[in-house]
Amino acid sequence: MTLLLIHTGGTIGMSDSPQGLTPEAGLVEATVAALLPAGVRLQTEVFAPLIDSADMGPTGWNRILAAIHAAPGADVIVTHGTDTMAFTGAALAQALAGSGRRVVLCGAMQPLGTGGDAEGNLHLAMGAARSAPAGVWLAFAGELLPAEGLAKIDSHADSAFRALPQAPLPARPPKAAPFGAARVAVLTLSPGLPAALLRAALAELDGAVLRVYGAGTSMNDPAVLAALADAVARGVRLRAVSQCLSGGLAPGAYAAGAGLWAAGIENGGLETTEAALVRLMLDLSA
Incomplete structure (x- = not known):
């Protein structure tokens, strides 16, 4: 069994610096590797440089989707900042609708190693990546939320997201880069x-x-x-x-x-x- 970790950036993988929180290379990958169950192989796709989620958009979504399509048998975790998590949740859910893939988004309001929410969210994501129904999910604050209708409702609290009901998603033909240059x-x-x-x-x-x-x-x-x-x-x-x-x-x-x-x-x-x-x-x- 293979677990594909796609690490884009975000608070979950940051650490303190004299200038404030900044991405720490290898932090998320090492944490996930230490939590891997026996018999599970870790495959990684890491953005370089790691990005703040404020910079996530169609180009980043295409990169995430290309990595998912390139690992057809893998369970998938995407670590991501919270500010545009709802956009990425909608993007992956719609682009992968009907594919049968299981993808779990994960982020945090506080970084790993600070006693905050990051470890709990990551533990939840790793369990969900093995056992959740097919679809795109967000593992956050003790809940597994369907990602197609996320809304970030708080800029500081650990329970920062709500999942709003959406109409069933139409299946789309699988494409590694479905987002073009539409304005x-x-x-x-x-x-x-x-x-x-x-x-x-x-x-x-x-x-x-x-x-x-x-x-x-x-x-x-x-x-x-x-x-x-x-x-x-x-x-x-x-x-x-x-x-x-x-x-x-x-x-x-x-x-x-x-x-x-x-x-x-x-x-x-x-x-x-x-x-x-x-x-x-x-x-x-x-």
Whole structure:
């Protein structure tokens, strides 16, 4: 049996320096090696240099996926910083949907060796990598969470993540590098949003996640709605999600959303912002 450890960086593998926490080469690999059960071979893929998760994105996701596809029989742990863990969880879950692979994400709010949460999260991840059902999971704060709908809800507490229910994921053909160069971003409706700013942003994009109000409403500003409709008419993919953490969208529930849906915006339903962004990236890269 083989355990593939993909170490990207993050707090879990850092140590103190005069400048503050900094990545320590070999720390995570040595800890995992010491915990390996008998008969399990460790294979590693380590980012060099290790990155802060703030720098994780499509290029990094492609690298993680390529390593997973190159080790077809291995169980997989991905160690990763927490700030973009929800994006990476959505990316791996959607890209691997239908593959039958088992992948466990793991990170920490405090580094290994400091008496914090890192050791417990890593122990949980190693057990889950052998026994969890197929899918992509996050091992964190004593819980194994489905990774397709993660939300980071606290910037300091050990229990930093919540898993939000998502619609079943469609299977995608396996590709070692499914994320291309599509220009995609998250745009948020806010009171007083200048229509010119929205129009200028949309002119630079192939697609956008539009964070709308509540169950699917927006301001009744003709200039804002025209900017959205014109972008859709040009072929820009716009997918709406709720700014609320839970509940999702219900088009038609409020008259205040009529202009939004008439503009041709896609309904993201229960999707998190992260999941909707990943969906657009994959669709536009296909």
